[in-house]
Amino acid sequence: MSRREIREQIFKLLFRIEFNPKEEMAEQEAFFFEDEENAAAPEDSVQISEKFNRIVEKLDEIDQNLNDKVQGWDTGRMGKVDLTILRLAVYEILYDQEIPTGVAINEAVELAKKFGQDSSPSFVNGVLAKFA
Numbered sequence: 001m002s003r004r005e006i007r008e009q010i011f012k013l014l015f016r017i018e019f020n021p022k023e024e025m026a027e028q029e030a031f032f033f034e035d036e037e038n039a040a041a042p043e044d045s046v047q048i049s050e051k052f053n054r055i056v057e058k059l060d061e062i063d064q065n066l067n068d069k070v071q072g073w074d075t076g077r078m079g080k081v082d083l084t085i086l087r088l089a090v091y092e093i094l095y096d097q098e099i100p101t102g103v104a105i106n107e108a109v110e111l112a113k114k115f116g117q118d119s120s121p122s123f124v125n126g127v128l129a130k131f132a
Helices: 003-018 022-034 042-057 059-069 080-095 101-115 120-129
Strands: none
Touching: 003 022, 003 042, 003 080, 003 101, 022 042, 042 059, 042 080, 059 080, 080 101, 080 120, 101 120
């Protein structure tokens, strides 16, 4: 699985946080990998799961960073798809030393093009520019 595909799987799994209590996320993670569409090789599943859990651990900090940087918006007003993409990208920018900031932003914009609304790529790019 390519890095882009792994990132997309992490995005899909992270999106479930918006609809499920944190206490149920371990169960949701298991359901996620049972779905044929999300099937991955064991090593990819481990990588997806580990990064997902690291993001969840930092979620409050990530949301606080977003709320601090974005004037006129807060995480409660953002669309769920855009918010999920931003959470993943902000994690990569602030906490994942293996991923250059430019790559994190570019990949977030690509996710926004694929999963978001027409305005999502420019919104995501504008927000992430404040972290660059």
